[in-house]
Amino acid sequence: MSDDVLVVGGGIEGYAAALSALETDSAASVRLLRQRSDRFQTETGLVDLLGYEPDEDGPVDRPLAAIERLQEDHPYSRLGLDTVSAALELFDTATGDQYSGAETETNALLPTAVGRLTPAVRYPESAAAGVASGADSMRLVGFESIPDFDAELAANRLNNETPLSVTGRTVRAPLPADLDRTEIPEILDQNRSVDGQPIRAALAEKLQPTLDVEPRVGLPAVLGQTEAPAIRTALEEALHVSVFEVPLGPPSLPGQRLESLLSAAVRSRGGTIEESVVSDVEEDDSRITSVTADGQQYDADSYVLATGGVEAGGVVTDSAGVGEPVFGCPASLPGDRLVGREFLSDHPAVRAGVEVDDRRRPLEGGSAVAENLYGAGRVLASPNVVAEGSVGGFALVTGYAAGQRALEQS
Structure with missing residues (x-):
């Protein structure tokens, strides 16, 4: 060679x-x-x-x-x-x-899974709605099967340390109980049926009662490997909010x-x-x-x-x-x-x-x-x-x- x-x-x-x-x-x-x-x-x-x-x-x-x-x-x-x-x-x-990020010379501040803001000059489109410079309040929603992301703790820290208005909630996502975190993206990519309902629709239905007045919602970064934009769009259309992902520790899907x-x-x-x-x-x-x-x-x-x-x-x-x-x-x-x-x-x-x-x-x-x-x-x-x-x-x-x-x- x-x-x-x-x-x-x-x-x-x-x-x-x-x-x-x-x-x-x-x-x-x-x-x-x-x-x-x-x-x-x-x-x-x-x-x-x-x-x-x-x-x-x-x-x-x-x-x-x-x-x-x-x-x-x-x-x-x-x-x-x-x-x-x-x-x-x-x-x-x-x-x-x-x-995103190429359109400006400023750093964006994005929320992390531990409730901190981290500066980045470029960031995935899947995280863009979570940029802290936006004046809109946000809600963080964690899944019980993903202990890496304590949404309530992260929200409290962001509230205490930033001007943001952040609330947090943890829900039982419609996922098999024995599912490993690394397997969630594939299920969402394929939109597999869970209890007779496509997983994306089932997830939106589970998230709907947790929402209040916040116009943007942060979820753990597991929303698909190959179909991530389509998954996020489907959730946004069903929930009528902007959806963004919060990065998790290794193995990192983003x-x-x-x-x-x-x-x-x-x-x-x-x-x-x-x-x-x-x-x-x-x-x-x-x-x-x-x-x-x-x-x-x-x-x-x-x-x-x-x-x-x-x-x-x-x-x-x-x-x-x-x-x-x-x-x-x-x-x-x-x-x-x-x-x-x-x-x-x-x-x-x-x-x-x-x-x-x-x-x-x-x-x-x-x-x-x-x-x-x-x-x-x-x-x-x-x-x-x-x-x-x-x-x-x-x-x-x-x-x-x-x-x-x-x-x-x-």
């Missing part, structure tokens, strides 16, 4: 790198080797570019403007505002009308939907996606010449490392220290331990990763590990992207830059 660009890894950064390379040259041969199939199960589906500035109270209103105030060594500053904007445009093209969108975008542009684990890397004269994955050898002109951070296994630690296991890149670690001494402190693991030069090439002792290897996403050393609310944006922007560099140098 021979390609112009081979992306090793997955996540938002891997897909962004592949799409960026294909955008740079539509005739390029680009292959994405997904090393793990569950990367998007931890994604909420929301893309946060920059939610909080250092030493500032409250969320950022205009993230692109705030980027210009970041320190010079911040990844966004190093890459430049034009690259950040281009990465967002790439995402908008890939996700089309399934995502995250899986996002991967489906990005995967379709890569394939529609001529890219190839395979699920395969790299076991060996060949190098000659400071260049990667090939990788072997599941017994198959892959040759490419350029390679992108997008295997994720500590949580995804892209950065590991052993008796020799901390490093990146696929291409053998060294990694930096702030301090002498991965985990901070205090609960919810600024854990070094969040910032641990591979250092790169201005061409996005991983470094070892100040020199490039390989002339044709480029890094993207959480495998890279970074600011505390969790604290500053830039997890998705960091992956998207660095992936875009790495894919562009890789194709230009191939």
Whole structure:
């Protein structure tokens, strides 16, 4: 197998790198080797570019403007505002009308399952009616079979901490008692019959008595995988309210939907996606010449490392220290331990990763590990992207830059 660009890894950064390379040259041969199939199960589906500035109270209103105030060594500053904007445009093209936020430069604040508001610069259309900037009150409705979402608790917290008027209610949804949460979307997609009634109509009938005067209703994010827009429309027409989804913890359905969108975008542009684990890397004269994955050898002109951070296994630690296991890149670690001494402190693991030069090439002792290897996403050393609310944006922007560099140098 021979390609112009081979992306090793997955996540938002891997897909962004592949799409960026294909955008740079539509005739390029680009292959994405997904090393793990569950990367998007931890994604909420929301893309946060920059939610909080250092030493500032409250969320950022205009993230692109705030980027210009970041320190010079911040990844966004190093890459430049034009690259950040281009990465967002790439995402908008890939996700089309399934995502909102492109029409404004402001962050949206969306409710979470624990009753907090989280800033996002792009968010699924299924969550759009829940944007907190709307003056309308809302009702959150949870299902007894989904303990991940305590609607009453979430509503109380939102009422206490925001100007919103929010009420909460939990109902017994018309679902089989032994049904796993991951099976609910399929039942709704197929509109299966429950007690002689199509499930969508039965769910609307169950929700109707819980409603009062609120013009919008938030439900747990389980409303279908392939037929989500149709399911939401059916509920809105039956209930005469706007319906939005509240993201849940893993496995995240909005995250899986996002991967489906990005995967379709890569394939529609001529890219190839395979699920395969790299076991060996060949190098000659400071260049990667090939990788072997599941017994198959892959040759490419350029390679992108997008295997994720500590949580995804892209950065590991052993008796020799901390490093990146696929291409053998060294990694930096702030301090002498991965985990901070205090609960919810600024854990070094969040910032641990591979250092790169201005061409996005991983470094070892100040020199490039390989002339044709480029890094993207959480495998890279970074600011505390969790604290500053830039997890998705960091992956998207660095992936875009790495894919562009890789194709230009191939």
